[in-house]
Amino acid sequence: MNNLYGMIILSVSLFAIVSCNHSQDFEKSNIKNITRDAEKERIFKILQSKDSLLFEQSFNNCDTSVLRILLNKDFEFYHDQSGITDSRDAFVQSIANGLCKLEYKATRELVPNSLQVHLLRNNGVIYGAIQKGEHSFYSQVENEPKIMTSTAEFTHLWILEEGDWTLKRVLSYNHH
Numbered sequence: 001m002n003n004l005y006g007m008i009i010l011s012v013s014l015f016a017i018v019s020c021n022h023s024q025d026f027e028k029s030n031i032k033n034i035t036r037d038a039e040k041e042r043i044f045k046i047l048q049s050k051d052s053l054l055f056e057q058s059f060n061n062c063d064t065s066v067l068r069i070l071l072n073k074d075f076e077f078y079h080d081q082s083g084i085t086d087s088r089d090a091f092v093q094s095i096a097n098g099l100c101k102l103e104y105k106a107t108r109e110l111v112p113n114s115l116q117v118h119l120l121r122n123n124g125v126i127y128g129a130i131q132k133g134e135h136s137f138y139s140q141v142e143n144e145p146k147i148m149t150s151t152a153e154f155t156h157l158w159i160l161e162e163g164d165w166t167l168k169r170v171l172s173y174n175h176h
Helices: 002-060 065-070 088-097
Strands: 071-079 083-085 105-110 116-122 125-140 147-161 164-173
Touching (some): 002 065, 002 116, 002 147, 065 071, 065 088, 071 088
Parallel strands (some): 071 164
Antiparallel strands (some): 071 083, 105 125, 116 125, 125 147
């Protein structure tokens, strides 16, 4: 009987130790997930702000000075209807001398709740992020209501270099 009693005590003790270790592992894992979620939310807000600067200032208001700050020196733009723009300078010129010289005012609006950010890591260290979303484009002739001209999807590759996020690649596709 003493042997059985001793085995029961030993089993309960081992169960308590294993349970405690699993609980600690779960807590560590949970803290790690919370930290990663907070980090992703922080970067989401940074890139959301940069998206707003990119489109509100440069596209909607023709202030191309912000583009030189936001765009990576190795920038490329791929568009499903107008082809490839293979440099930062060429893209800035296409906005300044093309879009901003139209007979109507072109604007872009982000589709609410469509923005997503997916972090890119190398050995656990964040080096970039993929930002995806949908947007609508409008034209407005002076003293007329704005008219939706198209909707599209976009995928942006943001790179983190020396503590700063720059836009390196843009895919603009599925225009309707």
